[in-house]
Amino acid sequence: MDISVKAPAKINLTLDVLHKRPDGYHDLEMVMTTVDLADRIDLTETSGGIRLESTSGFVPFDDRNLAYRAAALIKERFGIQKGVHILIHKHVPVAAGLAGGSSDAAATLRGLNTMWDLGLSPEELGDLGLALGSDVPFCVRGGTAIARGRGEKLTPLSPPPPCWVVLAKPPHGVSTAEVFQALDMRKIAERPNLEGMLKAIDQGDFPSVCSHLSNVLEGVTMPAYPKVRFLKERMVSFGADGVLMSGSGPTVFGLVKKESVVRRVVNGLRGFCRQVYAVRMLGGLEGSPLE
Numbered sequence: 663m664d665i666s667v668k669a670p671a672k673i674n675l676t677l678d679v680l681h682k683r684p685d686g687y688h689d690l691e692m693v694m695t696t697v698d699l700a701d702r703i704d705l706t707e708t709s710g711g712i713r714l715e716s717t718s719g720f721v722p723f724d725d726r727n728l729a730y731r732a733a734a735l736i737k738e739r740f741g742i743q744k745g746v747h748i749l750i751h752k753h754v755p756v757a758a759g760l761a762g763g764s765s766d767a768a769a770t771l772r773g774l775n776t777m778w779d780l781g782l783s784p785e786e787l788g789d790l791g792l793a794l795g796s797d798v799p800f801c802v803r804g805g806t807a808i809a810r811g812r813g814e815k816l817t818p819l820s821p822p823p824p825c826w827v828v829l830a831k832p833p834h835g836v837s838t839a840e841v842f843q844a845l846d847m848r849k850i851a852e853r854p855n856l857e858g859m860l861k862a863i864d865q866g867d868f869p870s871v872c873s874h875l876s877n878v879l880e881g882v883t884m885p886a887y888p889k890v891r892f893l894k895e896r897m898v899s900f901g902a903d904g905v906l907m908s909g910s911g912p913t914v915f916g917l918v919k920k921e922s923v924v925r926r927v928v929n930g931l932r933g934f935c936r937q938v939y940a941v942r943m944l945g946g947l948e949g950s951p952l953e
């Protein structure tokens with residue numbers, strides 16, 4: 663059976679780093695939501711082995727690819743003899759703070775769960791996927807959630823008020839591991855107001871969602887990559903309602919209510935940044951297979 667699975671990007675509406683753990687990971691507290699910018703993954707059953715192709719040359723084609731590793735994990739864990747050909751139609755920018763690789767891994771887990779009739783629940787797929795990356799459990803479910811721990815302790819939320827999301831990805835990638843290494847916990851000046859964001863989402867209060875956007879990793883990535891601050895300032899000046907860096911960056915997103923303003927922000931940014939996207943928030947997809 664052939665299966666095609668959607669792998670949407672995520673953005674962080676809030677991102678807080680609570681402390682560094684003895685195992686080297688950080689305990690996080692984030693509000694994450696999926697957006698309608700997605701890779702598509704075609705899975706075709708073969709007689710054995712794993713083969714991967716991608717429409718983008720910027721991702722590895724071997725066992726360094728997270729989708730490849732997801733398939734290897736499923737095969738090994740469930741003793742599957744059959745093989746799979748994975749074709750990734752890559753649309754989500756790489757090393758961008760949008761969890762593109764984690765979402766490809768999550769989509770591969772979901773697709774193979776169906777293809778090989780494994781009957782695993784989203785929780786079981788998420789537990790399995792945590793070995794591949796901290797964002798994989800969230801990406802398995804999609805929608806909107808508070809993510810705690812490394813990112814695997816999920817509390818589903820109702821979707822944020824509908825709006826446009828303008829994404830601007832500077833030309834360089836950022837390594838998440840390097841950003842966390844450079845983070846000095848003593849230098850975190852301002853932390854997100856999680857309660858305020860939760861209340862804003864619960865009440866469908868769009869201006870309040872915008873005013874509660876907050877990410878402590880901006881304090882690490884922005885000084886190192888001045889283009890991030892530049893793009894934030896531009897988005898604000900072109901009229902975006904709320905602007906933030908996603909994850910460890912460098913992608914900057916703007917939340918915009920009015921379509922006329924979306925056009926102004928996108929056209930205004932195009933002179934400064936080649937990768938600009940205007941998509942819809944998908945945060946209401948909780949529980950959907952996203953296929």
Ligand code: ATP
Binds near residue numbers: 755
């Ligand atoms: P996060 O927000 O989860 O930190 P990110 O969006 O910053 O992730 P990714 O696009 O997931 O970053 O890429 C991070 C690294 O993972 C890249 O160096 C890339 O080579 C590698 N990688 C492995 N598999 C994939 C994949 N399927 N798609 C994109 N990158 C992948």
